[in-house]
Amino acid sequence: MLKGIxxxxxxxxxxxxxxxxxxxxxxxxxxxxxxxxxxxxLVRADGHSITAMLEAILPLFPLDYxxxxxxxxxxxxxxxxxxxxxxxxxxxxAYPDGNKEFLTLQKPDxxxxxxxxxxxxATSESEGFANLIIRKGVVR
Numbered sequence: 001m002l003k004g005i006x007x008x009x010x011x012x013x014x015x016x017x018x019x020x021x022x023x024x025x026x027x028x029x030x031x032x033x034x035x036x037x038x039x040x041x042l043v044r045a046d047g048h049s050i051t052a053m054l055e056a057i058l059p060l061f062p063l064d065y066x067x068x069x070x071x072x073x074x075x076x077x078x079x080x081x082x083x084x085x086x087x088x089x090x091x092x093x094a095y096p097d098g099n100k101e102f103l104t105l106q107k108p109d110x111x112x113x114x115x116x117x118x119x120x121x122a123t124s125e126s127e128g129f130a131n132l133i134i135r136k137g138v139v140r
């Protein structure tokens with residue numbers, strides 16, 4: 001047991017976050033995301049939402065200062081963006097380099113980027129179009 005680390009961060013996820021280098025990306029897939037078929041490394045976070053996972057890892061995870069975006073999202077085809085996107089902006093904006101614009105990608109482009117990511121975290125996020133990619137920065 002370690003102090004100061006959320007119990008949502010499994011030993012496997014902690015190891016994965018530690019192994020990631022500057023510029024590596026991590027995908028947080030919602031409950032409909034084809035995580036197993038798109039992951040180079042798959043970490044399961046069953047029973048947890050993407051917002052809960054972000055709140056758990058961001059105290060440990062430096063966001064990348066060297067890009068123009070904070071996160072990448074899959075384009076939503078409805079009239080209004082998913083409610084969870086505003087929560088992402090709020091959560092990420094509380095951390096250094098987390099207050100930039102979000103990059104939105106068409107579904108095929110998002111999936112291709114996810115296949116190249118260092119890791120995919122499969123969550124139980126129930127809101128549609130909640131998939132999110134963030135990029136690791138450096139500890140400064």
